[in-house]
Amino acid sequence: MMEEVDRILIHSLRQTGTEVREDVDSVKQFSSELIVEAVVRCLRVIDPLLGNGLSPTLPPGMSARFRLGMSLAQACQDLGYKGEIGYQTFLYSSEPEIRSLLMFLVEKLPRASAEASDQPAGKSALLQKAVSAQIKAQLALPWIPPRLAFLGQTQSAGLFHSFHSQPLSLPHIPIALGKKPVKEVTDYYRDFLLPVTAQPSQHASVPASLLEHHTLEISATQEWENEWNSQGLLTRLSPEGYRSRKRARLQKRIEEQLRAATQFNTTSQHASRLGPDLMELMHSFGGSTIGGNILAKGTRFTHTEKFTFTQEPEASSQQMVTANVLPSSWQSEEDVQAQQQEELHSLQQQLQQLSVRMEEMGGEIKQLSVSITQVSDELKQRERSNAEKEDSVRVKKQTIDLLPDAESNLAKLQTLVESSSKRVVSLASQWEKHRAPLIEERRRLKELCSSRELESSRKLSEIKGLHNKIRQSAEEAKKKEGLYKQLITEFENLPKDVSRSAYTMRILEIVGNIKKQKEEITKILSDTKELQKEINSLTGKLDRTFAVTDELVFKDAKKDESVRKSYKYLAALHENCTQLIQTIEDTGTILREIRDLEEQIETENGKKTVSNLEKILEDYKAIRQENSTLAATIREA
Incomplete structure (x- = not known):
């Protein structure tokens, strides 16, 4: 199974750019140079900041090799490797340590690195990958034009424009169920509505206006969704019904506000002076005529006000007509200006008089309205008192008639x-x-x-x-x-030439081998349990048989001498059998210890302790030679 694991590791290392020879098919064949190169390539793929500062080749000097080994060990620990690692892992490597380290690094490889598997493995592939990663990183950054030092200008020839938005009118025809859009509206949208680019006063305001309009629509939609989810669902109405009810409530509130605003205008003449627009608006909201039910008969004050406000405009209009009738050839320009100044002065005086008169009339109207309310209250109180007195008088009269x-x-x-x-x-x-x-x-x-x-x-x-x-x-x-x-x-x-069926078959074979090993282990464990049960039962049976035999023989040994000798032989036989069983158990324990020691010897042989010691001695001699050379150089200097 380790052979399959090593093949997968070697294939992954080749994808990262490690130059592994074709004849190398196991981690056992990895040299120190190949281990260092594989670890550095993996670190560069996993974290470029960690791997870019490390060399994939071993330097010739021993001190530089030790420093490189310590740097690689520190980088692996920074990635989260929990095993024992140091410079000796790379310089005096053992197969299990290198296999566990490479498995950790291969598992840490990003899945995006599979994009480079369709490229040939090697330094050129790594160079192309680094170039593409740098280009992607630069493309991801927003482009900002470099500002010049003078006048705040940029490299581009375009002009700066402030964000100035203007309201836009877009065609919007809400089509209700069973209804057709209004023909006049569609004709307006088709024939008279300007395009969006022509509606703003300046062409530079078109993008800002479009963004503002789009933002308003999005905010309105979000507000409607929030209102519907929080309040509309509680009403158990449809969205159209909820909108219609809200529109009716808003219309009613506007009508109430307009009625409240017109309470101080108590006469029809004041209502007529508010303008026909307000009257039409009140009629459209279902309101009554302003002041139509207040002082309907008219008073001396209303007649005087009507006479004043109807006579003076006629006189002023007659003066203007006479002034306009005069031909311009009979009057000089100075006379015309003087006449205009006189007319303007007279009109200003009339306006001041009218404003003063209106203020006086407003005060009188307020006083009259207060007195009217007081009189109406007194009238209602007297009517109530009269009704009570009439009831009491009626009761007393009926009582007197019955006496x-x-x-x-x-x-x-x-x-x-x-x-x-x-x-x-x-x-x-x-x-x-x-x-x-x-x-x-x-x-x-x-x-x-x-x-x-x-x-x-x-x-x-x-x-x-x-x-x-x-x-x-x-x-x-x-x-x-x-x-x-x-x-x-x-x-x-992903590369299309990689046969995934081969990897799948390998994985399935590995899984099958693991299942077979599990079945064999389970079978051995069950056999061991059965043997242990049998041993326990036989031991118990032996103890019980010896106890019974010992008791029977001991009873007869008191009477017969030959039986006494048999009892001694029985005790000696039991003791010898016990010693024999203990010897067999000790032999099994010793065999297990021998097997464990053999496995440890194989593990130590796999660690290449002898060869590593030879390398260490050679490196020690090389270091002493380097030190002596450096000392001689220092003395010469």
Whole structure:
């Protein structure tokens, strides 16, 4: 199985750019130079910052080799390698340590590195990969034009424009169910509405206006979704019904505000002076005519106001007509200007007089409205007091009329009271008869209403949960779609000449071998358990048999001398058998220890301890020679 693992490791190392010879098919054949190169290539692929500062080749000097080994060990520890590692791992390597280290590095390789598997392995492939990674990193950065030192200009010849947006009018025809769009609106959109690029006053404002319009639409849509999810669902209405109810409420509020604003205008003349637009607006909202029900008969004040506001405009209009009738040839330019100044002065005086008069009339109107309200309140109070007095007078009159024939009237009243009480009792009994089923029906309807409310609230919570699930599912679908596209691109970039069936067959063979080994181990364990059970049963049987035999022989040994000798022989036989069993157990233990020692010897032989010691001695001699050379150089200097 280790051979398959080594083949997979060698294939992965070749994909990272390590130059492994074709005759090398096991980690055991790796030299120190190849180990260093493989580790450095893997580090450069995993983390370029760690690997770019390391050399893939061993330097000639021993001190430089030790420093490189320490740097490689520190880099592997920074990546998270938990095993024992040092410079000796690379310079005096052992097969298990190198295999575990390479497996760790291959597992740390990013999956995106498979994109380079369709390229030939080697230094050229690494160079091309580094160039492509640098280009991708530069393309991912936003381009910012370099600013010049003077006048704040840029390299581009374009001009700067401030973000100035203007409102746009876009064709929007909401088509309701069963209705056709209005023909005039469609004709306007088709024949008279300007294009979007021609609506702003400046062409540079077109992008800003489009962005502003798009942002407004997005914000309106989000506000509507939030309002519908928070308030609209609670009303149990459709979206169209919710919109229509909201529109009706808004129309009612506007109507109330307009009515409240027109409460101070108490006459029809004031309402006419507010302009026909306000009157039409009030009629469109269903409001009554302003001031139509207040002071409808007219008073001396209203007649005077009407006469004032109707006569003076006629006079001023007559003056303007006479002024305009005069031919311009009879008057000089100075006379015309003087006349205009006089007319302007007279009109300003009239305007001041009218404003003063309007203020006075406004004060009188307020006083009259206050007095009217006071008088109306007093009138209502007096009417209530009069109605109470009339009721008391009517009762007293009826009582006085009954006084002449008091006894007969008392008897009649007594019979009337009794009949009334009987009638009340009968009505009460009838009401109880009707009341009991009504109460039951009320209780039933109340329980039904509460159950329906609970059901509706449960369904509402389920609807909200479904909305959240739909939103989450949509987000997950978007993420999975992006992941699917990414995987498709990675799949397209993968090499098509690699036969995955061979790797699959190898993996299946490895899995089959592991299953067979597990079955054999299970079988051995079951046999061992059965043998242990049999040994335990035989041991117990032997102990019980010896105890019974010892007891029987011991009873007869007191009477017969030959039986006494047999008892001694039995005890000696039992002791010898015990010693023999103990010797067999000790022999098994010694055999297991011998097997463990043989495995340890094989492991130590795999570590190449002797060859490593020879290398260490050679390196020690090389270091002493380097030190002596350096010392001689220092003395000469």
